[in-house]
Amino acid sequence: MAKMGSRKHLKRFKSPEHWPIHPKEFKWTVKPSPGPHSIEGSLPLLIIVRDILQLADNAREARIILNNGEILVDGRIRKDYKFPVGFMDVIQIPKTKKAYRVLPDERGRLALHPIEKENIDFKLCRIEDKTTIKGGKTQLNLHDGRNFITDGEYKTGDVLVLNVPEQEIKDHIKFESGTxxxxxxxxxxxxxxxxxxxxxxxxxxxxxxxxxxxxxxxxxxxxxxxxxxxxxxxxxxxxxx
Structure with a gap:
């Protein structure tokens, strides 16, 4: 059982400080799946549904909500209760007609900021790195794990405005003075x-x-x-x- 727990779960006292859970209430908490964000920079969907949004009283109820396809992340249904949600991700709950963007609060903790309908269909992604690939095109590596192949002029530190879930580049914000x-x-x-x-x-x-x-x-x-x-x-x- 200990081996199973270490693979699927995380000891609460080892969880990131920004997770809204009591470190001594139970021994284990959910361990995020490998994905677009690191453990330190993300929240598992189960914790969002149960502890932050309080849509469920326990983990079982939270998993039922997710299995029913009631939660969208960046416009896509996510049923994995361990899915890591991070900075700038957009969470939608169609049943309640509510949506949120993940942003840091004044203490550096990831928090869900309510957003209106006109803010739901796009997200911002910063270019962390770029490389020239075969054919002279450029591969952009974004902060949320996405990669884009493009022939546009972009620099590291620039931010792309992406339509979701289509993942198409809608606009481009340059990293420069005055922004x-x-x-x-x-x-x-x-x-x-x-x-x-x-x-x-x-x-x-x-x-x-x-x-x-x-x-x-x-x-x-x-x-x-x-x-x-x-x-x-x-x-x-x-x-x-």
């Missing part, structure tokens, strides 16, 4: 501001970005800045745009 960015890591996680200056370093030192909000100016790592739009965010955010 609005959301901080996804470090002590300023969850804050929103304007990219004032991008500092390209040489050698092993990471690139940094000077950000400006209504109250302050601060510096953060480039990898922590997720651009949301040129003049204003293309998505709604907690607390308004």
């Amino acid at each position: 609005i960015g959301l901080i996804t890591g470090g002590k300023h996680i969850g804050e929103k501001g304007t990219v004032k200056e991008i500092n390209i370093t040489h050698g092993s030192m990471p690139n940094t970005v000077l950000m400006e909000t209504n109250q302050k100016t601060f510096q953060t790592l480039q990898e922590y800045v997720f651009v949301l739009g040129k003049d204003k965010p293309v998505i709604t955010l907690p607390g308004g745009n």
Whole structure:
């Protein structure tokens, strides 16, 4: 039994801090399946259905809801209760006509931000890396594990607006000065501001970005800045745009 538990489950005290479960209530919790997001950067669907949305009183009821096809992630029905849901994913519950986008709160925890109908059919994906492949085309590796083959002009750090579930590129937000960015890591996680200056370093030192909000100016790592739009965010955010 111990071997089975270690393969399908995760000890609660080892679960990420942002999971909304009590570490000592039970010994085990659900372990996310391998997927687009890491354990540290995701929430298993079962925890979302049972603990966050409170659509079920226990794991059995949550699995029934999922098996009935009542939960969509990025426009697709997901029945795997271990499926990892992460940053910028869109969750829909057609039966209740409610939808949410996964965003960090002010404490850095993944949270479900309610969104309206006009925000449901697209998501934002940051380009983490790109490589030139056979035929001169470019492969874009996105933050949620997706890969795109394209001949368009895109740079690392740019953000793609994708239609879901079609996964077609709808728009493109360049990572450049003047854009609005959301901080996804470090002590300023969850804050929103304007990219004032991008500092390209040489050698092993990471690139940094000077950000400006209504109250302050601060510096953060480039990898922590997720651009949301040129003049204003293309998505709604907690607390308004």
